[in-house]
Amino acid sequence: MLGGSGALQVAVPAVLFLVGAAIGSFLNVVIFRLPRSESLVHPRSRCLSCGETLGIADLVPVFSYIALRGRCRHCGRGYSPRYMMVELATGLAAVGAWHLLGPTPQALLSFVIVCCLVVVFFVDLDHYIIPDEAVALIAASGVALDVLALMQRGRSVAVVYHEQLSSGPGYQVVLPASVVGMAMGAGVFVVIAFVAERVFRRPGMGWGDVKLAAGMGAVLGPGYEFFTFFLLAVLIGAVVGLVTMALGKRSRRDYLPFGPMLAVAGVVTLYLGDVVTPLVMSRFMLG
Ligand SMILES: [Zn+2]
Structure with a gap:
């Protein structure tokens, strides 16, 4: 028998998973409609094959997909399992944020x-x-995390530059870590984009990547976590690039977007930064 707290230990993650998965169901709509400049709330979701509006029962995340074996109730057309995977991932992300950070505003912002x-x-x-909208929300969440830390610790998690001049008074430069991180993220990626274009004679990174790097810089700050994020993204990119080429799915000249690598590296660094950052740093940094 589960005691009161025992039942709660199961119920809370279960509810969080369902809420997260429902948000994932909405993200599927966003992913489809945002690049097409369509409204995110109107009209209701419909089957892309037969045009039938989907009811509440069809929209229950994950479970409706399994119950209907991934097919439309009306025309029987099969849906990509990707929709369910997005719901599953978002549900797990909600549970993960709660597990790592507890019932805090930080957990909510990390989930966003x-x-x-x-x-x-x-x-x-x-x-x-x-999408700029996603990047802007990431950057805003990074700044909000910074403000929270400032309020809770009673001191700034700012970058402090302190210089004691040999003659005369010393001076300090205090800037919020999120703002410095944003500038550094953009700066590092602009340089890389510039160099990559000169070396490979074709654009390797777009402005979208630069903006996303600025957003993640706001979240991770201008320290080791950002470099872990960057190195992970490059590593994932190299592995995916080589594997897709080896499998014949991609020729050397086919474009491979960097955003997905940055996104995966971002989630890993955000959730597992405490574990991954020392690991990556000990591999790549000497001394
Ligand atoms: Zn249908």
Whole structure:
């Protein structure tokens, strides 16, 4: 028998998973409609094959997909399992945020960031665009996390530059880590984009990647976590690039969007930064 707290330990993650998956169901709509400049709330979702409006029962995340074996109730047309995977991932992200950060505003903001990264992942994969709306929400969440830390710790998590001049008084420069991180993220990626274009004679990164790097810079700050995020993205990109080429799914000249790699690296660094950052840093940094 589960005691009161035992039942709660099961109920809370279960409810969070369902809420997260329902939000994932909405993200599927966003991923489809945002790049087409369609309204996100109107009209109701319909089957892309027969045009029949989907009822509440069809919209219950994950379970309706399994119950209907991934087919439309009306015309029997099969849906891509991707819809269910987005719901599953978003549900797990909600549970993960709660598990790592507890019932805090930080957990909520982290979950919002992950939702934005899910949208970035699929929209860039489908359309080679990184939506500004998602990037702006990521950056705003990064600044909000900074403000929360400032309020709760009673001191700034700011970048402090302190210089004691040999003669005369010392001076300090205090800037919020999110703002410095944003500038650094954009700066690093602009340089890389510039160099990559000169070296490979074709654009390797777009402005969308630069903006996303600025947004993630606001979240991760200008420290080791950002470099972990960047190195992970490059590593994932290299592996995916080599594997898709080896499998004959892609020729050397086919464009491989970088946004999905950045999105995966962002989620990993955000949720598992405490574990991954020391690991990556000990591999790549000498001394
Ligand atoms: Zn249908």
